[in-house]
Amino acid sequence: MMGGPFYNVPLGRRDGRSSNASAVEGTLPRPAMSISQLIEVFGSRGFSVQEMVALSGAHTIGFSHCSEFSSAIYNYSKSAQSDPNYNPRFASGLQQACADIKKNPTLSVFNDVMTPNKFDNVYFQNLPKGLGVLKSDHALFNDAKTRPLVELYANDQSRFFRDFAKAMEKLGVLGIQTGRSGEIRHRCDESNY
Template sequence: MALILFSLLFFLGLVNPSESRLSVNYYQKSCPRFSQIMQDTITNKQITSPTTAAATLRLFFHDCFIEGCDASVLVSSTPFNEAERDADMNLSLPGDGFDVVVRAKTALELACPGVVSCADILAVATRDLVTMVGGPFYKVPLGRRDGLVSRANRVEGNLPRPTMSISQIISIFAVRGFSVQEMVALSGAHTIGFSHCKEFSSGIYNYSRSSQSNPSYNPRFAEGLRKACSDYQKNPTLSVFNDIMTPNKFDNMYFQNLPKGLGLLATDHTMATDPRTRQFTDLYAKNQSAFFEAFGRAMEKLGLYGIKTGRRGEIRRRCDALN
């Protein structure tokens, strides 16, 4: 009976196994040069703009946490819809992440038009860039479709903010099925990239009556941050590397920095002291292999969150616009 029902659904077009299954070799026949085009694109972009890896990794997180990993963050607003990328929290997303996806999409449309989704491009670009700057390789099953919805009003409260308590951040991850350990591992993405001064200014200026900065900061580090960010109110684009030691290398230095008071964001300091998270920050500070293994597993899991397949999505002609 079940076989008959499945056959009927298949006949009616309601179930299509070829569309609903993800595979690392998904484009082997439909776009044989997929991997090579992706590799050429991200290599050229990273060499000319070394912030691309961090920008793309952050873009991937912001995409997956809202509608799932469906490239909804790439969609531009229209007069009839304010899209995700124009939500307050996404206005600071660096342009390099968007640009590398657009470049890859353009090349892939020339090679195999209408075949490769923007969601798959973003997922693979993220993995390949992380690996390129020294991070772990992890599997990226392919076959995602691009989402049909992108709304700015769905962003607030669904992405971690530096001003949130550790309990709030744990909750944001938990509702998406991620454990505290997975949350800490994913936070290790801060080993590359930068944060704008406004995101941590409250911790280094007029923190309290007795202290200019949060005592969790290394005093000399706090002084350096105040100098680097002295004009941030006039120039909101001023930023500082999340990891001042090896800012362009994906390693475990971010975790090594935390107990030394060299964390940049308030959440970094809290994560290094809260008993729910400290055991993992300590582990990853001591053991880079443990961090890489945990990060790779968590990224594989994140890449499957909320994905669209079959008729729940589409293959966009352009990544910044719905068909």
Template sequence: MAPQPLSPATLFLVLLSLCSSFLLLAESRLTTDYYSKSCPRFADIVRDAVTNKQITNPTTAAATLRVFFHDCLPNGCDGSILLSPTPFNPSPERTSDINLSLPGDAFDLLVRAKTALELACPGTVSCSDILAAATRDLVTMVGGPHYNVYLGRRDTRVSKASLVDSFLPRPNMTVSQLISLFASRGFSVQDMVALTGAHTIGFSHCKEFSAGIYNYSRSSGYDPSYNPRFAQGLQGACSNYRKDPTLSVFNDIMSPNKFDNLYYQNLPKGLGLLASDRALHIDPRTRPFVAAYAADQNRFFRDFAAAMQKLSLYGIKTGRRGEIRRRCDAVN
């Protein structure tokens, strides 16, 4: 039986569906030069904001890297972490317990960059693209590797604290828990260990590791996986943390403001600040990567760059699935 020709109405619907599919495909294509015509000074404006902020506040690089990570891993790189509470959404991601300590430097940087970009090319650049590009620029600025950032993301309209708690690593997680968490988001053990190398810059609050340095057990005041002198130094630095919750210690005490591989070299010496850091050296599934990165900074940089590029593309919103916010802390 010969196939019947399509009616004009059916043919129109088929063509309309094909056109819509091609349109969505075009809208969802990310490129490194996405703003070359619509906002030619995009890269320069972001770089200027990054440079000025980092020079004024040297903790900005670590702060922005952490905000980027907390935005991307739970639900994708969509700017959901940037939304502030409103009467209609009193509990966005920023209000989650794990996000309450996110440093303000990163949010301030994004406000500055977004304001400058809105003046230069209104309604064109998404906040999620600004965060991705600024993070890469800051990593490079403090000595880390350069990697390509693909642009064209849209900002989400949804942000709920309840959606993030189970999908961000905690400082007391076991390696098995960490591997499972990252695997649920499509990341390998190697990706996880490389991304954890971000701890080469920044700091952690004393409350995040206090259980390991005070009254650890009946036989020891601190976790024996610590270097004894390091543990004693931490006890002194954090002695007043209950009264002052802002007390903190650098993650990498050897080169806290430089992106390098000393974080991995510290771990076999018992100089890992967090329990999850020290566990990476102990567990046989992660120890080979720790050893490789400690011995070869170039390999660490290559793997970190690849993992960051992979993370930056996770769960992105494109086309009509998101919007270009006028302000990074509020939906349009």
């Protein structure tokens, strides 16, 4: 619906019988992680650096809450109001969009300000221009291990789509439960017992 690539989603995946937020900590990428931390989190799940960068391209749609990056746009340091990785005009726009964060902690901005409702490779084109929203977005372009992939995807949308689709298919079967493990829920928001 958003113009992105097609990929297969296997049916019949079994759900776990319990869900505990504390068990998730350290296993999912966080917006302020460094590239080393992101590589470790994705690598621990069997994903390569290339797959990690391709999956990060999902930021071409969606939004981020101001609370996830406000420390980088307000009073960043003694010498700078915002993180110098941001384009100055973009940082100013983020400051305006998030101005009422103390009153309204649900404020958010689009991850891709240029084409927020289209799944494309513009997210990658934005990063060299300082138009990434999260610290992890800036890190993708600023680290020598990931910059060539950002540049590849910025220049080749077909390659991004192909690699994203393959990585999503791999993600779809991550930790899959079979046999007597897990259950197929009658309601997705609660276990069967």
